[in-house]
Amino acid sequence: MRLLIIGGTRFLGRHLAQQAMDRGHELTLLHRGRSNPGLYPQAEHILADRDADLSALTTPGRHWDAAIDTCAYFPRQVRALGAALAGRVGHYQLVSTISVYAEFTQPGQDETAPLATLAEPEVQAVTGETYGGLKVLCEAAAREHFGDRCLVARPGLLVGPHDPTDRCTWWVRRMLRAQAQAADSEVLAPGDPAAPVQCIDCRDAAAWMLLQAERGTTGTINLDGPADPTTMGAFLESARAALAPQARLSWVGEAFLLAQGVAPWSDLPLWLPQASSAMHQVSIARALATGLQCRPMVQTLADTAAWDLSRPPLAEGAMRPAVGLAPERERQLLEAWRGAAEGGPRVR
Ligand SMILES: NC(=O)c1ccc[n+]([C@@H]2O[C@H](COP(=O)([O-])OP(=O)(O)OC[C@H]3O[C@@H](n4cnc5c(N)ncnc54)[C@H](OP(=O)(O)O)[C@@H]3O)[C@@H](O)[C@H]2O)c1
Structure with a gap:
């Protein structure tokens, strides 16, 4: 298949591109050449800013069997791509997100749940x-331009090697620190160990997306994992067992953490308060029915650790994403929790 990926050099797109080549597809990547320049010399690269000039897609004779759009954040970007690709592409796949849902109040929410609306649809800033x-x-x-050839994939939290957000990676690093330094072996585990958690290895998401492009699947499908529901306790215990057998998880109550100003999702990645836990319980029945396969979490964690350890040190002045508690703050919280009048730590 001749496949066009818009993006393809960073995280999800990077894995898609690698797997597409592994499966023998003829690959074109359109990007600006900023992220990981020089990656995949064996593919065709169209260096273009999708916001400025898509004329390279419209040269006579160009045609792709499928296009996967990994980096559309504004409808004007999809419209411009739709116009450029008119008559030049078969299947079109948009990488959307489960953040499209208006709210997360019901566990098991499927693709028919109500969607978010914007007070100012012309807004030009992507924020939370x-x-x-x-x-x-x-x-x-996407549906307007690509009609019945369009698949909308709605991923949940993408994790694994090359994750630029450092969310799951923070937990990996935290466990490795717990293993390396006895003084850091007590790990603050947030909320309820039985709380649900969903996330999907980016490589599994990419494999599923590629399969749908090959099949020409259409519609709208939530894309999250694992296949069998899991919990924050199981996630952290997997990480502990795989990366830091000497670590101890100290579970700290949700109300205490929120009262201390600890931010769910960013200060302690993956952690959501109970009121938002439906976000970690989205229905993935359609994805599973169409061939989604999820590798074991321990494999994702081990591969993320290996990738993280292989990363070159940051250039001077460069910043990694600001996620995760600083070590000192985590220690203070654990001490305060221990000293709290009601409820002590539950150490396991
Ligand atoms: N991370 C998550 O947990 C999560 C969860 C749900 C959904 N998603 C969705 O998954 C996608 C993320 O995929 P990703 O990480 O591979 O992509 P990404 O980081 O959003 O996009 C990066 C890719 O797009 C290219 N790109 C960015 N802006 C461009 C422009 N103006 N013109 C041309 N190319 C451009 C980049 O190359 P250059 O920089 O070289 O141009 C790079 O190849 C997004 O659509 C996101 O909304 C992510």
């Missing part, structure tokens, strides 16, 4: 408040 609503508009633009 606008991201989901803008993706809803991207989805509508």
Whole structure:
């Protein structure tokens, strides 16, 4: 198959590109050449800013069997791509997100759940408040332009090697620190160990997306993992067992953490308060029915650790994403929790 990936050099797109080549597809990548320049010399690269000039897609004779769009954040980007690719592409797949849903109050929410709306649909900034609503508009633009050849994939939290957000990676690093330094062996585990958790290895998401491009699947499908529901306790225990057998998990109550100003999702990645836990219980029945396979979490964690350890040191002045508690703050929280009048630590 001749496959066009918009993006393809960073995280999800990077894995898609690798797997597409592994499966013998003829690959074209369109990107600006900023992220990981020089990656995949064996593919065709169209260096272009999708916001400025897509004329390279419209030269006579160009045609792709499928296009996967990994980096559309504004509906105008999808419309411009739709116009450039008119008559030049078969299947079109948009990478959307489960953040399109208006709210997460019901566990097991499927693809028919109500969608977010934007007070200002023309907004030009992607923020925590606008991201989901803008993706809803991207989805509508994709259906308008690509009609019955369009698949909208809605991933949940993507994890694994090359993750630029450092969310799951923070837990991996935290466990490795617990193993390396006895003083850091007590790991603050947030909330309820029985709380649900969903995330999907980016390589499994890429494999499923590629399969759908090969099959020409259409519609709208949530893309999350693992196949069997899991919990924060199981996730952290897997990480502990695989990476830091000497670590001890100290479970700290949700109300205490929130009162201390600890931010769910960013200060302690993956952790959501109970009121938002439906976000970690999205229905993935359609993805499983169409061939989604999820590798064991321990494999994701081990591969993420190996990738993280292989990363070159950051250039001077460069910053990694600001996620995860600083060690001192984590120690203070553990001490305060221990000293709290009611409820002590539950150490396992
Ligand atoms: N991370 C998660 O947990 C998560 C969860 C749900 C959904 N998603 C969705 O998954 C996708 C993330 O995939 P990703 O990490 O591979 O992609 P990404 O980081 O959003 O995009 C990066 C790719 O797009 C290219 N790109 C960015 N802006 C461009 C532009 N203006 N013109 C041309 N190319 C451009 C980049 O190359 P250059 O920089 O060289 O141009 C790079 O190849 C996004 O759509 C996101 O909304 C992510």
